[in-house]
Amino acid sequence: ANREELPEFSGNGQLSDGHHVPLLANVGSGVDAQLAAAAGAEGVGLLRTEFCFLGKDKEPTREEQVEAYGAVFAAFGGRKVVVRTLDAGADKPLPFLTDASEPNPALGVRGYRTTLASPGVLERQLEAIAQAASEHQAEVWVMAPMISIPSEAQQFAQLAKAAGLATAGTMIEVPSAAMLSGQILQRCDFVSIGTNDLTQYTMAADRQLGALAELNDPWQPAVLHMVAATAAGAKAAGGKPVGVCGEAAADPALAVVLVGLGVSTLSMNKRALAPVAAVLRTVDLATAQRLAQLALDAESAEAARSAVRAQLGELD
Ligand code: PEP
Ligand code: MG
Numbered sequence: 579a580n581r582e583e584l585p586e587f588s589g590n591g592q593l594s595d596g597h598h599v600p601l602l603a604n605v606g607s608g609v610d611a612q613l614a615a616a617a618g619a620e621g622v623g624l625l626r627t628e629f630c631f632l633g634k635d636k637e638p639t640r641e642e643q644v645e646a647y648g649a650v651f652a653a654f655g656g657r658k659v660v661v662r663t664l665d666a667g668a669d670k671p672l673p674f675l676t677d678a679s680e681p682n683p684a685l686g687v688r689g690y691r692t693t694l695a696s697p698g699v700l701e702r703q704l705e706a707i708a709q710a711a712s713e714h715q716a717e718v719w720v721m722a723p724m725i726s727i728p729s730e731a732q733q734f735a736q737l738a739k740a741a742g743l744a745t746a747g748t749m750i751e752v753p754s755a756a757m758l759s760g761q762i763l764q765r766c767d768f769v770s771i772g773t774n775d776l777t778q779y780t781m782a783a784d785r786q787l788g789a790l791a792e793l794n795d796p797w798q799p800a801v802l803h804m805v806a807a808t809a810a811g812a813k814a815a816g817g818k819p820v821g822v823c824g825e826a827a828a829d830p831a832l833a834v835v836l837v838g839l840g841v842s843t844l845s846m847n848k849r850a851l852a853p854v855a856a857v858l859r860t861v862d863l864a865t866a867q868r869l870a871q872l873a874l875d876a877e878s879a880e881a882a883r884s885a886v887r888a889q890l891g892e893l894d
Pocket of ligand 1: 825
């Protein structure tokens with residue numbers, strides 16, 4: 579992919595009434611970060627750190643990690659980068675960390691849960707992130723994947739702060755976490771909704787099975803209710819930031835709905851930045867909220883999608 583192929587993006591996500599919605603990029607390597615910065619992303623909303631671990635038979639050294647994360651921070655020159663700590667297991671197995679013989683890996687020891695079985699890996703990663711952040715004077719937020727209960731958020735925030743990282747949050751990917759987002763946010767600084775996994779777990783439909791694609795659709799009204807509950811919890815916790823970093827944020831009509839549900843930032847593949855920005859500019863916040871309500875009230879994913887798209891079409 580080169581820079582010329584990407585559609586134009588002004589670098590500023592906002593609604594027609596000026597309401598600012600930072601549009602951030604999902605990034606999976608240093609080179610990817612350079613392309614995302616060139617495409618105008620306001621920062622990184624999800625750095626998937628697995629790129630530093632996958633294909634290795636042992637834990638990368640601190641130096642290797644500092645260099646890998648530093649390349650991403652350098653590409654964004656001081657702008658915000660949300661670093662997700664290692665999300666091994668299920669669709670991202672790691673020989674030295676996860677157990678390939680688990681009967682049901684998506685429900686197994688994955689994401690934050692691997693820290694219980696392998697203490698130290700997360701602490702060392704957080705220290706490497708902190709070192710790279712200070713070397714590059716980057717604004718780094720860290721977040722943990724696959725958090726299920728508030729006490730995990732508390733433990734993670736303590737570990738992050740012990741490593742010298744000031745801003746710690748969690749992903750919301752599990753329905754239990756969506757339901758208790760207010761309690762989670764009493765224990766950390768922000769949340770970011772991973773709609774890929776949140777959809778899989780809400781619908782009990784394996785995200786890797788094409789045969790279940792109809793269930794595995796973030797337009798499913800039940801998934802949107804999970805997003806609404808997460809945003810309500812964030813509001814109750816004093817208005818802490820709630821982002822979306824799953825594929826849902828890259829669908830322009832769905833991005834409008836997410837903003838209407840109370841999401842404050844959207845993070846996506848760099849290719850989606852321009853199309854999402856273009857549609858956001860056509861609506862004000864009250865309209866986004868009205869469309870979000872339409873989608874919540876729909877009886878199916880298809881009905882939600884077509885109702886919202888029809889209304890957006892009329893707004894053009
Ligand atoms: C998600 O689950 O939505 C997410 C962003 O994480 P990943 O796709 O890496 O599981
Ligand atoms: Mg996920």
